Amino acid sequence: MQKIVFNGHYLTYIDTAVAEYWRAIGLPYPEGYVDRYANDLYLRKATLEYLGSARYDDLLDVCCRIARLGRTSMTWAFEIYRENEAAPLIAAELVYVNADPKTMKPAALPDELRARILKYEKVAPA
Numbered sequence: 001m002q003k004i005v006f007n008g009h010y011l012t013y014i015d016t017a018v019a020e021y022w023r024a025i026g027l028p029y030p031e032g033y034v035d036r037y038a039n040d041l042y043l044r045k046a047t048l049e050y051l052g053s054a055r056y057d058d059l060l061d062v063c064c065r066i067a068r069l070g071r072t073s074m075t076w077a078f079e080i081y082r083e084n085e086a087a088p089l090i091a092a093e094l095v096y097v098n099a100d101p102k103t104m105k106p107a108a109l110p111d112e113l114r115a116r117i118l119k120y121e122k123v124a125p126a
Contacts, residue, residue: 004053010090011046014078017062018094025116034101037110041096044073052082052089059083066117072106073097074117 022029027036034040054060060080067077073095080090098109 004055005058007048007050010048010080010092013060013062013080014064014092014094017064017078018076021064025120027113027116033113037113038100039098039107039110040101041074041098042104043094044097045093045095047093049091050089051091052087054080054082054089060089065121067093069109069114069117071108072099074109 019029022032027033030040060082062078062080064076064078066074068075076094076096078090078092078094079088080092081088098107099105100107
């Protein structure tokens with residue numbers, strides 16, 4: 001036993017942060033997004049950079065934001081910190097593609113979603 005968090009668990013922490021982000025912009029997932037727009041978001045790429053290791057019982061802060069909005073995709077940026085520390089343990093980027101679940105073909109991100117994100121945070125131009 002290495003006494004550190006297993007590397008794959010960081011994606012679970014990130015997924016929890018994504019769920020909270022959806023709630024914060026008023027579109028809880030899945031009903032707020034999938035049911036509303038008849039589209040879904042599919043993970044296309046996940047990149048994690050391990051800068052340190054969390055240990056059992058550490059309190060962690062998971063920070064996330066939308067780094068880029070494309071026509072059919074959105075890029076999320078994440079950092080995970082041990083409580084009260086300035087340096088991140090993890091830096092990550094996830095790219096999701098919006099698609100029609102029936103055809104699995106990419107679909108434009110809904111304008112209302114873009115507006116909610118832009119209202120919630122400042123996003124770099126696509």
